[in-house]
Amino acid sequence: GESVGLHLPTLSVQEGDNSIINCAYSNSASDYFIWYKQESGKGPQFIIDIRSNMDKRQGQRVTVLLNKTVKHLSLQIAATQPGDSAVYFCADLTGFQKLVFGTGTRLLVSP
Amino acid sequence: DGGITQSPKYLFRKEGQNVTLSCEQNLNHDAMYWYRQDPGQGLRLIYYSQIVNDFQKGDIAEGYSVSREKKESFPLTVTSAQKNPTAFYLCASSLAEGYEQYFGPGTRLTVT
Numbered sequence A: 001g002e003s004v005g006l007h008l009p010t011l012s013v014q015e016g017d018n019s020i021i022n023c024a025y026s027n028s029a030s031d032y033f034i035w036y037k038q039e040s041g042k043g044p045q046f047i048i049d050i051r052s053n054m055d056k057r058q059g060q061r062v063t064v065l066l067n068k069t070v071k072h073l074s075l076q077i078a079a080t081q082p083g084d085s086a087v088y089f090c091a092d093l094t095g096f097q098k099l100v101f102g103t104g105t106r107l108l109v110s111p
Numbered sequence B: 001d002g003g004i005t006q007s008p009k010y011l012f013r014k015e016g017q018n019v020t021l022s023c024e025q026n027l028n029h030d031a032m033y034w035y036r037q038d039p040g041q042g043l044r045l046i047y048y049s050q051i052v053n054d055f056q057k058g059d060i061a062e063g064y065s066v067s068r069e070k071k072e073s074f075p076l077t078v079t080s081a082q083k084n085p086t087a088f089y090l091c092a093s094s095l096a097e098g099y100e101q102y103f104g105p106g107t108r109l110t111v112t
Helices: none
Strands: A004-006 A008-012 A019-025 A031-037 A045-051 A056-058 A064-069 A072-077 A086-093 A099-101 A107-111 B004-007 B008-014 B019-025 B029-035 B044-051 B054-057 B064-066 B076-078 B085-094 B107-111
Touching: A008 A019, A019 A031, A019 A086, A019 A107, A045 A064, A045 A072, A056 A086, A072 A086, B004 B044, B004 B085, B008 B019, B019 B029, B019 B085, B019 B107, B044 B064, B076 B085
Parallel strands: A008 A107, B008 B107
Antiparallel strands: A004 A019, A019 A072, A031 A045, A031 A086, A056 A064, A064 A072, A086 A099, A086 A107, B004 B019, B019 B076, B029 B044, B029 B085, B044 B054, B064 B076, B085 B107
């Protein structure tokens, strides 16, 4: 079946480094993706989204890249801070009303 | 403040009891959703509602029930038929189909 998955379960970086979290999807008809951040014991928080008519979208310290050829998207966080430590999900708005979530990548930022 | 609220944050119940989780939003969103999250797994959709007085089953609806009598409210009942109810439950809402979903803070349910 269709799925969205994460390449790495845990990513450890030093404070100030750039972080890159990857995500693969399998539904070639997918046209809307969202990255969420989830801190321990809390609900997911919207970070940034991208539609299939774009290859790149930038926010504050975050950039999402979409490669439709290989069905891959990535979240880049610039100058990673300890407050960025969390689990990051990519989600694919596929089908009617439903987001398909990956299992998540845990980002650990050490000082 | 605008947003989605869920209560309570922690809930404990004995096996065999039904329990209702609250979800309220003041974002004027038409669509609302319930997800379940287990350790090491992604979110799984339980039920969703596009509009008042209408709702549909998600991927794991067995053992759960919902109602949508008001636009602002979408309570979830975990019944005794749910075989493994202990989990973190998340409510979300969106303006409509195809729009980003905003999540509440979650309710952690423990059934013993």
